[in-house]
């Protein structure tokens with residue numbers, strides 16, 4: 001067993017863990033970053049793409065957003081497409097804020113380089129990660145790497161190991177584990193195709209929801225609502241394109257096809273554990289809360305937690321333990337705000353398709369849509385949540 005000591009052991013090199021590790025290193029607080037996958041793997045794993053302006057500014061202000069700000073195109077409008085018509089929604093005009101479109105793997109690549117290449121300590125391809133003595137003053141993490149057993153004694157553990165990590169399992173029985181299942185799936189697709197429009201497209205259709213989101217000039221993400229129990233095998237390419245055209249295309253607004261290189265069913269569910277802290281363990285990002293990609297909120301929330309956690313740890317080492325004690329309570333209002341928004345948006349996206357079996361919900365969804373598109377006050381309230389304008393970091 002190889003034993004070392006550091007101030008903070010950070011589990012997981014996703015957006016949350018990498019932001020925490022970078023900011024701790026810059027604050028002169030010792031840390032070791034542990035990641036289950038290889039560096040090459042995480043630098044190529046495609047997921048999110050839309051980052052809200054407050055989160056970009058938060059990274060930029062902390063010296064981590066230079067590449068992102070220099071390279072990412074901005075988006076400030078989207079289209080609802082339904083009943084063969086386009087309804088353009090210019091949230092940038094209402095809020096003065098935009099999304100930065102930057103594939104998650106590029107942000108991860110930037111953050112890994114900023115951390116590791118500057119001498120930050122990281123161990124990739126760890127396994128059998130276990131946490132110990134979390135309610136003592138000196139917790140520890142044990143794991144296997146390079147065929148050997150390792151132990152890191154530390155002051156704190158930052159559990160940033162995502163929805164499939166181990167950290168959340170160390171919260172006590174008394175922690176509240178809240179869960180919502182949408183009862184549907186989304187088929188997440190990536191195509192080697194240029195974007196078909198200069199904004200996000202949300203297709204609301206009796207056969208189910210569909211979406212289009214630019215990623216790069218040559219890659220586009222699409223989503224298709226799927227029935228419960230369907231698998232990737234139920235969606236050959238020919239069916240995918242037929243449904244994308246049917247649900248998203250309108251006269252003068254066609255969908256550009258390309259080779260599909262990712263096809264993955266996502267079970268649509270949300271969850272939150274609270275409190276997000278237990279003794280010396282503090283969770284950040286998807287280890288604590290999962291939000292289905294309906295409103296593109298997950299990575300933004302992961303960054304929000306990471307900013308708060310590092311600020312709180314910096315305050316602790318400067319002699320003020322109060323922000324760390326209040327860390328979970330500080331994170332949760334935005335977590336729940338985004339959960340609520342995702343459910344609200346889901347009702348608009350998915351209930352129209354329920355028309356045949358539940359005309360009541362379908363009509364309610366249509367009423368919401370009419371109000372959103374007809375009332376400037378409703379549009380302003382929606383736009384603030386869509387871009388997350390309330391958060392200021």
Ligand SMILES: Cc1cc2nc3c(=O)[nH]c(=O)nc-3n(C[C@H](O)[C@H](O)[C@H](O)COP(=O)(O)OP(=O)(O)OC[C@H]3O[C@@H](n4cnc5c(N)ncnc54)[C@H](O)[C@@H]3O)c2cc1C
Nearest residue numbers: 012014015016036048049050161162285286297298299300
């Ligand atoms: C298809 C799709 C599209 C999305 N689009 C958007 C979007 O546009 N905008 C948005 O904001 N969000 C979006 N999201 C959500 C976003 O990708 C996640 O919210 C984000 O990755 C969460 O970051 P994280 O750091 O908390 O977790 P992760 O990115 O999951 O990182 C956790 C890391 O921990 C590692 N790990 C796991 N277990 C262990 C262990 N035991 N020890 C050490 N390491 C471990 C994992 O390998 C991983 O690298 C999307 C998600 C998907 C699937």
